[in-house]
Amino acid sequence: MRRHRSNDGRSGSFRAPMFLLCLSLLATVIFAGGPRAAAQEAQEAQEEENYLHHTLSATILVADPERAGERLAEWAEEEGGYFLLKSTDRVLLRFPYRKMGELRSFLEDIAEEVVDVSPQAVDLREQILGLRSKIRSREEILERNMSYIDEADVEGTLAIEREITQLLAEIEELKGRLRKLNVDRVLSRGDVALSFMQQTIPEDIPSSFGWINTLDFYAFMGGRY
């Protein structure tokens, strides 16, 4: 009994420091992780609120297109994205939409000449809401059909099963489209031309002014005079 009491006393004296230790650990976790967690929450909230799909088309001129393509692909991967296509003429990237400004700066860094940068954004809200409501309505029908199965005869069960299969396929397809749109909300698309090779060759259109008609790059290169 005494021993027990004595044990109790020891455990009582042990609990107080443990409690303080836990408190200090909790405080450490709160204060250390707090701002980071808050920033992450803010970021997630921002992503949740972002219904825009951003795209950036750019034409840049570089001295070494191969190296520039590699650097762009590396940049996308470092920033949490990836590349879809990489060649000496063109690079297609997916990257977090928050990095749009950084991509522009990066292009200026690697290019000898930034010929054109055209950002665009498409609001996906309507498409997303449309898909969500389509999914919801199909899920409701699916649920109703499932409830009929128990009461149906063999023929009815087969008919319900066919409808369920079709509904499931439709729901999966709609969910796939929704997932794609959600990815588009988070990841922007970058299409960077590393040369003028993608361009169509200028046409020869007559001008009303004689001397302007003589200006032609290809005629110039061919040594017109």
Next chain:
Amino acid sequence: MRTVRITASSLAAVVLLLSLGGCSRVKVELPDGFAEQRERGLYRAVSPEGMRLEIRTTKNHPRKDLDFWSRALKNHLLEEGYTLVTDGESFEAGAGQGVLYEWGAPYSNESYIYLTAVVVSGGRIAVAEGAGEHTVYRSYREEILESLGTLELRGGLW
């Protein structure tokens, strides 16, 4: 009879003078690193890489100012499908104010920059063209702009 012969040759000389008198002589400092080639009615400078700058003159007809001609040039090349790289950079030439445009175009599997510049001086227009693979062009751009800054038009015979 002799008098008639003199008159005919004088007339021929006058006709020749009149036909050539329309040409203005382009006076311009050679861009650094270029070699000069002059042909009738044309000033040409060529770099060791083969990049060319050519300047010629034409009559300012209908007589319009620099703003008109530079816009006409820009609109025409845009309509033809060139990619505008530099949009209307003004420069001061000896002959007056000038405007230059740089365009992008694919050529021989490479990206080229095509320079077009126009300087209006009274009844004459100086038209400059230059082109080179973009890295070569960039390496000479400053020299070309400096050279265009010295451009003067002088009436005279070629």
